[in-house]
Structure formats: C-alpha cells, structure tokens
Amino acid sequence: MSSQRKTSTKRPPRSGAQRMLALDAARGLAIIGMIAVNTGPRGDDELLEMIYRVPYGRASLLFVLLGGIGVSLMTRRSREQHAPLPWVSLLWRCVLLLLGGLALQELAHDVSVILQIYALLILFSLPLLRVSGGLLLLTTGISALLGPVIWIAVQTQTDGRFDRDPVSASGPPWEIFTGIVLTGPYPLIVWAAPFVLGLWLGRLELTDSRISTRLIIWGAAAAVAARLLSALLVAAFGEPTTHMAWERLFSAVAHSQMPLWLIGGTGSAVFVLGLCLKIHAWSHPMVSPLIFLGQLALTAYVGHLLILAFVVRPGPDTLVQGMIASTWTVAALMAFAWLWRKRFSRGPLEVLLRAPRLSRRPR
Template sequence: MRRIEGIDLARGLAVLGMVTAHVGPDSRWLEIADGRSAALFVVLSGVSVALMSGGARPVDGVRRVQARVKVLSRAFILLGVGVALAALNTPVVVILPTYALLFAVAACLLRTRVSTLLVGAGVVVLLAPALRVLLEGRITAELNGGGIIDLVIGEYYPALVWIAYLLVGLAVTRADLRAPRTRAALLIGGAVATVLGYGSAAVLTRVLDAGPTLSRLITAEPHSSSTPEVLGNIGVALLTLVACLWLAERLPRLVAPLAATGALALTAYVGHLLVIWLLGPDVVWLPTVGGWLAFMVVIVGACWASRATVGRGPAEWALHRVAARAADTGEVRATPVGDPT
C-alpha cells in the first residue's frame, strides 16, 4: 500500500522544526519549534511502528514476528547512529538514542489495544514527570552521553516521560487515520489537550508561589517534560497531524517538497548534524537568518530531488535494507501499510 503523504508532510515539518531549534535565529516566532518539533517527531515514531505492523489492522502470526524484528532492527541501527552522532560533540543533544529506546519498547506493544494505549499515555503524562524528578534526586546521571540512565530520565529526551508521545502515535494509527471519525476526534482531542496543557501552566505558574521542584512540574517550557508541557505538545502534534493529512490530500503538489523531506527525515536529520560538525559550534551558538535559511533550502531541495530521482535517501535505504533482511524468514514476507522508510 502506498505511503500516506500527510504523515510524510508532518514528519517533514518535525525534522525542519528540529533543525530550526538548532540553527534558527533568536525569534519569538521560531521558538514554537523548540521542544514541540521533537515531540511531534516521536509521536510520528509511534505512527511509523503502527504502520509497519499493519496500521488499523495489526498483522498476526509470522507477519507480526517479522514486524517486531523490523522494529527492533531499526532500534539497534538508530541507537548506533545516535551514539556516533553524539560522539561528534556538536552543541546539539541527539534525539536518536532515546528514539531507538522507544522503538524497542514499541516492539512489545504491537498487540496492544487502542484504549490501553491511550490509558497508558494518560498515566505517563500525569505521573511520569513527578517520578522522573523523584528519581533524579536519587540517581546521578551524566547529561548527553550518560548511558541508559540518561536515556530514561535525562534532561532533554527522558524516555520515561517521552514514551507518552509514542503511545499516542500508536493509538491514533490503530484507530485508522484515514477515517473521518478518527480525524474529527484527533482535532477535538488535540485542541482540548493544547488548551489544558499550556493553559494550566499559564495559570499555575501565576497563582502558585512554587519552589524549584514544583516549578519544574507546572511549567510548559520546552524540554521541561512536565505534565503541562507534554499534554500541550501532544495536542499540537495531533492538530499538526490532522492538518497535514488534510493538506496532503487536497494540495499534494504544493506540499510535495516538505513531504519529500519527511520521507527522507533520517537522512535530513543526520545530514544537518554532520554539517553542524563541519561548520563548527558557532552555527548553533551564533545563528543567523541567512544560515538558517540556507539549511532549510538545501535540506528541502536535496530531499525533494533525491526522492524524485532515487526514491529513498541513503539513511532510509540502509535502514530498510537491514531491517528487511533481518525480518526475512524465507516463508512469508510482511506487507506493511506504508513503510515509513
């Protein structure tokens, strides 16, 4: 089954948002990309896992085993790539190790019902931020390369909290993203989550005389991984996904460059970090409008041209190739609904 262009469009916006958070100039308008783009990226990881395992109709038997192997293969590869990128010591916290850990967790959730996924996401949103703060007080973790502890409760992408985004992505895809009823529910749910998340932070931070610990739990600042921030980010991700599905179906030619960027998201992400490494840390610490626009134009242009001529990017090709070989039992080949790579 062909790819869902709206998902590629959303993924393209997510990766460009992360690039903007890294090299974009200081601007109130561009600050919206900080944190929210990475959250959307992880929500879409749940979407990808669900699509690899049958979409709204999960595969069974050998096909489920193959899907699980594909997901785990991707997790191991992404972990290796993430560690290698972190070793470059750029002034960017690499999301791929946490992304890989969440992929590995997702491999265990292929049979989970939508209701269970949503309840699980709700429990994580409500309890995990406080649990993370509690664990931080008992465990010393080195940031940006502190091993499994950092992946679970670290400062920027703590898997303990960010798994909520993955669960939401799995749930909405299992509920069938093509169905108008599902999209209406996502539109309403996304709006409610956005208002409750950011609204509660706006109120609580003004009415409570909070100390350092409580302040961390009621703020909606980017990468605070608090309940209000995570809830608000989920809402924004759902609204963005619905908007992208609508736009891609009605204006496919207009959004084609951004959708191509989403289809080659891993290549774009890895490539921009390699360029940052080559150019030096000043491109992050002293960003300019011209430098940011250059990143945007080159990334979108290269991805659009590559998709039109080659199909997959080099990172996507390698990821797909290894995962497909690992999952090939020699008996039945799985047919995923829109393989995300």
Template sequence: MPSSSEGPGETAVEAERPVPEPEPSADGSAGRAAERAGGGDPPAAAANGSPSPARGRRGSGGDRLVGIDVARGLAVLGMFVVHVGLGWTLASGDNALYGLASGRSAALFALLAGVSIALLSGGPSPKEGKDMGVALWRVVIRGLIMLPVGTLLTMMGTPVSVILAYYAVFFVLAAPLMSERWKIVAGTAAVLGVVGPVVSFYLRRLEAGGPLERPIRAINSADPLVEWSGDGVVNFLLTGAYPAITWMPFVLAGLAIGRLQLRRTKVQAALVGVGAAIAAVAYTASWAALNVLGGRERLEASFTPEAMAEHGGAADVGEALKEGFPGTVPVNDWAWLLVPTGHSGTPFEVFGAGGVAIAVLGLCLLVSPYLGWAVYPLASVGALALTTYVGHILVIALADSGWVDGTPLSFVSSQLAWTVLLGSLVFATAWRLLVRRRGPLEGPLHWVSIWAAKRIP
C-alpha cells in the same frame, strides 16, 4: 540549553509508507497487510508514497496519507528553527519561531515515530502470528541500529542533543504494546504522561545527594556509552535530553493513532479537535497553577542558581520559562512540575506538546490532499527524515569545524540556516523525483531490518 535538544522523533526511523507496504509476509504471501488496511491505492502511489497528479480529490487512496510525511516535514523545519536559528528576529532579539518550535517539534517527531511503528505492523489491522513477530523484530532492530549511529553523531560534539540513540530504548519499550488494542495503548500513554514526570522527579531527587547517587554513578562509570559520548543507559531512561520515562507517552500516543482509520475524514478531524482540546486544557491548567494558585511565586522564592546549573543555567524563573530546559527540571521544588515549557518533561509539557502534535498531524492529514504538488518538497523532507537529520548534523559539524572558512563553501557557516533548509528541500525533492526509492539511509535501514527480522526464530 533547549536549543540543542531537538531531534528527529520518527524521523530517526525510516519514513514509513502512508499505508503498510504490500511486502512479502513471513510465510511468503504478499499484499495481505495492505489489503487488511483498506488498500486499493494506485500501484505507483502505494509504492513510493509520493503525490500523484490527481491532487485534491478526496478519494485518491493512499495520497491522503501523504499528510504523515507533510507533518514529519514540518517537524524537520521545527528542528531547523531550534538547531540552526531558522526564522526571523524580532525587535527583542528573539527568533520569532523559536517559542513555537522548541519542544513541540520534537514531540511531533516522537508521535510520528509511534505512527510509523503502527503502520509497519499493519496499521488499523495489526498483523498476527509470525507476521507480527517479524514486524516487532524490525522495530527493535531499527532501534538498535540507531544506537551506534546516534552515538557517533553525539561524539562529533555539535551543540545538538542527538535523539537517535534514545530511539533504541523507545522502540524496545514500545514493541511489547504493538499487538495491543489502540485504546489500551492510548490509556497507557495518558497514564504515563502523568506518572512518568512525577516518578522522574522523585528518582532524580533521590539521586541528587540521596541514596541513588552512588548506584547511578557506578552505572555511569561502567557504561562505555557514557565514556564515548556522554549519553548512556541512565540518560536514555531518566536524566538525558529525551528520557524514556517522559518521552514514551508521545511514542505510545502515535502508536495508538496509527491503529485508527487515518483515511477517514472524521478521524482526521477528530485528531485536530482532540489534540487542540488536550493542548488547551494542559496549557490553561499550567497557567492557572503558576499565576493564580501561586506556583510561580513559590518557584521565585525557592530559586537558586545552583539548582539550575544542570538544567539550563537560567538566571531567574522568567528566563527558565522562556528559554526552556535540557530535558528535565530542577528537583529543589516540586512546583517545577507545574511548568509547560519545552523540554521540561512535566505533565503539562507532555500533554501540551503532545496535544499540539496530535492536532498538527490531523490537520496535515486533512489539508494535504488539497495542496497537491505544493507540499511535495515538504513531504519529501519528511520521507527522507533520517537522511535529512543525519545530514544536517554533519553540516553543523562542518560549519563548526572552520574548515570551510575562506573557501567557496564559506556560505555553509555564514548562512547555516539557509544552507540546511534549502539543501534539505532540494536534495529530498530531487531524490524522490529522480531516484524514486527510499532515501540513502532509509533504504539500508529498511532492508537490513527485514533481512535480520525474518531470520530470527
């Protein structure tokens, strides 16, 4: 079910600084990336990306891009809504926030992953030569580190569809486009947003009792990851909860956005306007296709429980559209490609959720400088997103195990949503205030990726 298929988009990677760090380049020079990206931030702000006391001033340099961490923090809260039921219950018995968060928070995570890749490699002024080579390998190495981490978390058997292992594929596929112009990357994202879902539908149709069934079965049988966790190469690319063929548009859109002058108010406002417009067009077009042009009637006529068995198990079309899908739609009727529901992997979902993610990012960039310390806890969660993500999976596993029942820690299972929410906010805020370094997992990921990337010829 979709409630188990929300994950940490960027947040699988280390939360990058608002601007490229003035770290040593491949040839030993320092600070060039920050200078090319329009540096000039106060040293403290540039070093840790945290808010300074002088909030609300539009000229506060790197502080303005604290909005990236705020957006990431919002995505984390959306993940909590889906994974542990954070929110409140309506008269109908539904979580009031579930419909808003399902699918969209994961899309925001993935978009921010692309933004982080862009910032790591120079932001609006991409690195060149060997420096870009080091940045490229850092991205690939980070993705490869996520593969065993994500596999181990998946093997814990929680009801969460862990996204970390998928990032190995996302980052490897994004790496070749790191040195391209943002317009080319954005165009690739737009084209893939339409073509990817259609190709996915066609290939999965060939798999279901068709000529691809035996080859895919053979690949899965030889894939050790499938045996260990149930997620393998085929899932990562085509059939899983976050298949690259339909999730790369989010990552590439973020990569293109990260090449823009995100400090400029006009760019931030443009992200809000463009994102909202994309989402409005996508959702409106989907509604018209389903309710005016007969798409829903066609789905109701062709609906079968067997077709839905591996795609959420909904009892009817209405339930499927309400509850969402586990990453892909059924292949018994092409009209499923018209739905905009979370985790459906259709063109309308890609552009709808992607547009919302772009607008949310732009809005966070616009308003965060005015909110000062009020957004510090949220930004802290965003900055420690990898730690927060892994931590909340461990807490869910602990609650499911029953080990804390009847102990002073029984609140972990009885108040799981509040435990995850408050635990994340308090820990992340305290860490940034007291330790003032990268998170417990973000730090090792950062230094290992740098160390290894600089030693690759």
C-alpha cells in the same frame, strides 16, 4: 480509450496514499522545526525570536508521535491478520538508530540527538503492539503523569546530580542505559507518552475526515488548556526554584519533562497532524520538496547535524544569522531530497533501515 486514460491519470491519490503523503508532510514539518530550534540562537526573549522558536519543545514531540504512528502502520498486518511480528526489522532499526545516535552525539553540533530514545522507544513498544487500544491510552497516561513524578523523585534522591547531559558512545553501558531511560534530555519514562499515543493513533482510520477534525479540535484544546492551567498554577504557587522542586510539576516550559508541557506539546503535534490529514493537496508538485523531505526524514536529520557540526558552529550569534542558516539548511536538504527521490524510491539512510535478508544457500 485515450481520453479515459488521461482522465484516470489526473485522479487524486487513493485514500491510503493520501494518508501517507499527509504523514510525510507532517514529518517534513517536524524536521524543519527541529532544524530551526537546533540551529538557534537561544536565550533571547525578543518577540520575534519567541515566534521563530515556536517549534521548540513541539517539533521533537511531533517527530516522536509520527514515529509511533509509523511503527503502528508497519505492524498493522501482524495485528489485524495475526501474522508474525516483523521482529528482525524492528530490532534491526533499534540497533541501527541506537548506534548511529550515539556516534552522532560525539560531533560538535551542540544538539541532543534524538535517535537514541527513538531506538529504545521501538524496543519498549514491542510488548504493546498487539494490546488493546485502551491499554495503549492507559500507558500513555501513566507515562505523561507518573513519568515526570519519577523524574523529579530521582532528582531529589540523588541531590540533582544528573544534569540531563546528552547520551553518547563515550559513556559506559550503564550510564548510556540510564541516560536514555531516565536522566538524559529525552527520558524514556516521559517520552513514551507521545510515542505510545502514536501507536494508538496509527490504529485509527486516519483517512476519515471526522477523525482529522477531532484531532484538530482535541489537539488545540489540549495545547491551550495545558498552557492556561500552568499559568494559573504558577500564579497560585509560584515558580519552581530548582529542578528538584515539586512545584516544577506546574511548569509548561519546553523540555521541562513535566506533564503540562508534555500534554500541551503533544496536543500541538496532534493538531498539526490533523491539519496535514485535512489537506488534500499534498500530491501537488509545488509541495513535493516538503513531501520528499519527510520521506527522507532520517537522512535529513543526520544531514542537518553534519551541517551544524562542520559549517554552522560555533554560530549563529544573532536571530538574523540563525534564520539565514536555518533557511539555507532546509533549502539544501529539500533540494537533495528532491533530486534523490527523482531517481531512487528510498533515501540513502532509509535504505539501511531495512534489515538485510540472509539468503539460504541452494542445496
């Protein structure tokens, strides 16, 4: 009997648990990528820095893609068993992330906070949580192809008056809304594409090795094809001269809000997700810091903004300084996540994502 118990404790985690560990690992990688990009430095074209900044325009897309998968998994019971949607929990997350993101944008970290768009993407997704998979893919395509066209059209009609400034609490409500939906650094009309694709991916049997193989193949194909097509179109029609030039649609430059960047960057995110799902060693203690970082993603994201605002800025000035600052920031957040998870099941900010229950008074 005792030998059977010892053997059972060494069994690999069940497929559902393995999938969650893979998603946690991918989320941890997204956090590390955003830390590296947000820490900087920026603007240098040296080869080493270009390699260091590979996550630029990709880590945030991976983060949003995983957000869509998370919402899809969160509402699976409502979709498959026709149970009521967790409206209170979803709306609570929207309000919490929106207000928190607006407040965090006021800090001097020189980062465009992503939490505001994350909040409105959850709100935007509510009518889509029970629609067919085909309609989700159609919505993804509309956002990826028409969103950038609308973005440029608004630039043209307004003579480029909006400059993609981050959305903060100091602005009036109308500017906050239009900034998140259209004119900010993460316009919803464009960024809905990776989030809704995540809603669709969350419906797949991600524990199936054939699915992870397809994600790797199709993700890599999309990433490479988008870059090659952009290079060919730019060579044929020239580089766009302004944000209002329609040739901008050919660009694959990170955060250009253009279709080829969006397709290529989202393809990279799908590729990373497929790789994480393919790996079955996430339960090993050696990788637990990465897993715990992904499980405390909101806490880690907010933590890195505080570190940037109060410790790192106004630097770094060189690539070496940036790499050192990024490394110790990641190490500090991993250590905190590891220590916290040894005692608590949820992160300090992750606990807040749970909507408070209003208990009824006994009669």
